[in-house]
Amino acid sequence: MEDRPLAELFEPATRERWRSAVEAALKGGDFEKRLVSKTADGLRIEPLYEPAAGVTQPVRAPGPWRLAQRIDHPDAEKAAAQALTDLEGGADALVLVHRDAPAARGFGLDLSSLDALDAALKGVMLPLIALRLDAGAAGFETAALLKQLVERRGDDPAALDLDLGLDPLGARAATGRLEQGWEARLSETVTSFAGYRGRVALADARPYHEAGASEVQELAAVLATAVAYLRALEAGGHDLERARDAIAVLLVADADEFMTIAKFRAIRRLWARVEQACGLEPKPLRVLAETAWRMMTRRDPFVNILRTTMASASAGLGGADSVTALPYTQALGLPDAFARRVVRNSQIVLIEESNLAKVSDPAAGAGGFEALTAELSEKAWGLFQEIEREGGLATSLDSGALAGRIAAVAQLRAKAVATRKEPLTGASEFPFLAEKPVAVLDVAPAETVRSQGGLPSQRLAEPYEALRDASDATLARIGKRPAVFLANLGPVAVHNARSTFAANAFAAGGIEAIGNDGFSDAGALAEAFKASGARLACLCSSDTVYQTEAVPAAEALKAAGAGTIYLAGKPAEADALRQAGVHGFLFAGCDLLALLREAAEWAER
Known part of the structure; x- marks a missing residue:
């Protein structure tokens, strides 16, 4: 008997040997059609990748990502109670959803006064959590009220972790209306919040993703938004270092784990490229995540638990600093305590039990993820440059150029949904006609197309529903x-x-x-x-x-x-x-x- 390692008794594994075995298994089937898929951007996803060479990749700071919960109950007292329940149950970040924000979906908080904001955060100790405002076009006013609240409570601004979520260009994408003089107001807000910890501006991908954008289009739109805010702040008298530190991005995480992980890795790489072009030493970009609205279904909503868990895991593995997951009944109405607990506990299991946050960039060196990250980065950079040649994001939106590109992809995706090439479990696949109603605190209002000039917002399952x-x-x-x-x-x-x-x-x-x-x-x-x-x-x-x-x-x-x-x-x-x-x-x-x-x-x- 030979005294050698077992591996040495076999021929070396090579791509040629693997391809030969695959051809035999396919029995004449087309390799390209059977084993190679393509993304909405035409990127090839191969069945096998070689180990990747080491690539310097900006990553999340050491430690777990923050678990953020939406607070969107219209009743301030009940909203505050929800917030405290979430924080006591393991969340360490909150997202205050203004009733006028596109993400409110017919609900959301009245944050029109200091007392209303204070009531919504009653009992919440701001220095102990991270807080993000999701106020849409009311962002500047809500941010000013938050500053007053901090002063009223006597909190140390340097001890706070705030994302003001100011995104006038995102509001333009969603509603068709761009606030005049937003550049000056953004610059003034950055000045006003000097000494505070966190970010002022947010380049938000949700309006584009909800309209049907591909990963490349989402990345390019977010990058163009962030660069526009960088320019506005520099023009307002802020040096590039301070301007850079005032900007965060929010990407959408969906149930496609490969593309989501690659997308979140790509945005850090793209932003580092912008920083280098500005003569700045790259610093970690604050990357926030929210699970996709367009993948949510009203039918068989329990499947949404699987979708949002996969999306949360993928965003965390891709390097998100904070993840907000939509409760599984979000498309049906205002989620109850059980739905909120499920979505909260799903992330707790990912972080505390599955230990997915122990490694800052677990995809590093994996051939498939490295290839997808590189390809997404290059194509997104090319589309970003095209948006810049069109005059920037606002001009591209006004001309309809960006909306047209997104609509073309959305049309192809709609066809894939109609033919079930992109199946929707519970809606187009494995429907259950005898399913029982699921409890919500209040039924969602009928979904309507956004105002003229804004990008549409549609869930994929709506035609079947x-x-x-x-x-x-x-x-x-x-x-x-x-x-x-x-x-x-x-x-x-x-x-x-x-x-x-x-x-x-x-x-x-x-x-x-x-x-x-x-x-x-x-x-x-x-x-x-x-x-x-x-x-x-x-x-x-x-x-x-x-x-x-x-x-x-x-x-x-x-x-x-x-x-x-x-x-x-x-x-x-x-x-x-x-x-x-x-x-x-x-x-x-x-x-x-x-x-x-x-x-x-x-x-x-």
């Missing part, structure tokens, strides 16, 4: 949902795969499937359809069975009164089926939203 809402309304009105009769041909073993697929697909639009064990006789099939009371039918079986039985089955269903007939599958020859009465085909990759909208209309006739 609209169909489900219409189905619920029908159920409430007549006691039953729109239904589709599954015309299963042959035994269960033959039709089960497609009948299950069809039932789930129709359920995504609120259409209930009427199942059965299958039929071998067209006459019996037609009688069962009549007895079901449905107006829609969907043929489900194997391709082999379709060749001989699909046409007579479709003719029998049509004669029995089927308003619309679908077939689960994508047959190569469809002319005979269409002539027999088959209206459409349900298959993986079809435009499911279009099919469901049409089916819902037929079901209601």
Whole structure:
């Protein structure tokens, strides 16, 4: 027996050997289509990466990221109670959401007076926490009130950790309105808060992400915003060192862990490049994170716990200094104590039990993350330069150039959602029509498009949710949902795969499937359809069975009164089926939203 390390008994692992093994496993399948994916920006995500060479990467300061909780209850007394509960339960940062902020979603605090602000923070010891203001266009006024509150309470400004969240350009992106003279007001606020710890200006990515921006577009918009604030502060008489220290950024974290980690790493690299161009020695940028609004769903909202936990973990691993996670019921209304506790505890588990914050940059040296970080940085820098050539962020927004680029990406993403290339668990995939209502303190107002001139804000699941809402309304009105009769041909073993697929697909639009064990006789099939009371039918079986039985089955269903007939599958020859009465085909990759909208209309006739 050889006395050698086990690894030496095997041939060295090489990319060529791996590729050969992959080709054998694919059995002629296309490597590019099967194993290589692309991001919204066209970046390739390979199945395998080489170890990366060491790259100097700016990182978060040692220690865990801050766990920040939104405070958005309209009642100041209840908001203060929520804040204290969150802080006692493990949070160490708060985000005060003004009722006029885009992020308020119909709720938020009245922060129009010093007493109102004081009441919302009653019992909260500001020197012990980090505080961020989310006030939108009311940012300057709210910041001035916060300064008065600090003075009233006699707190030491140097002991505070504040993010005033002033983002007039972000407000312009969200609302279409840019405050005149914002540059001077921003400069005056920085002067007013001299001696305070924290940041004054915030380059906020949320308006762009909610409009459908890609990672590159989000990074470029944030970078252009931060540079605009840098210029404004320098023009206002602040040296670049002080101006740099007054700026923070907020990026959006979603459930794509690879792109989120790479994006958060990229913003630090990009900002260091700006600092170097300004002749400054790079310092750690304050990077805040909030989980994505656009990924939240109203249907099967418990899945949001998984989404926000993955997003929080990815932001923390990517180097965020503070993470605000949306409670899982945020899209439904004002979250209750349970939802707030769940989202708080999820981060506590990530930080305290999973120890994800023990390493400042765990992605360092990983080939995939290093490659994505570098590619994102380069493409974002190129788009940032393009925005600068257009005259800066405000000019690009006014001209519609940036909005047009974002809209093009959003349109492609909407198509991916419609075809389920980008699946939404609980909404477009694995819907549950019998789900029970989830408790919230108050139901959210109807979502509306932002004012003209502002970027749109839309969750990805909204089109499917609209169909489900219409189905619920029908159920409430007549006691039953729109239904589709599954015309299963042959035994269960033959039709089960497609009948299950069809039932789930129709359920995504609120259409209930009427199942059965299958039929071998067209006459019996037609009688069962009549007895079901449905107006829609969907043929489900194997391709082999379709060749001989699909046409007579479709003719029998049509004669029995089927308003619309679908077939689960994508047959190569469809002319005979269409002539027999088959209206459409349900298959993986079809435009499911279009099919469901049409089916819902037929079901209601």
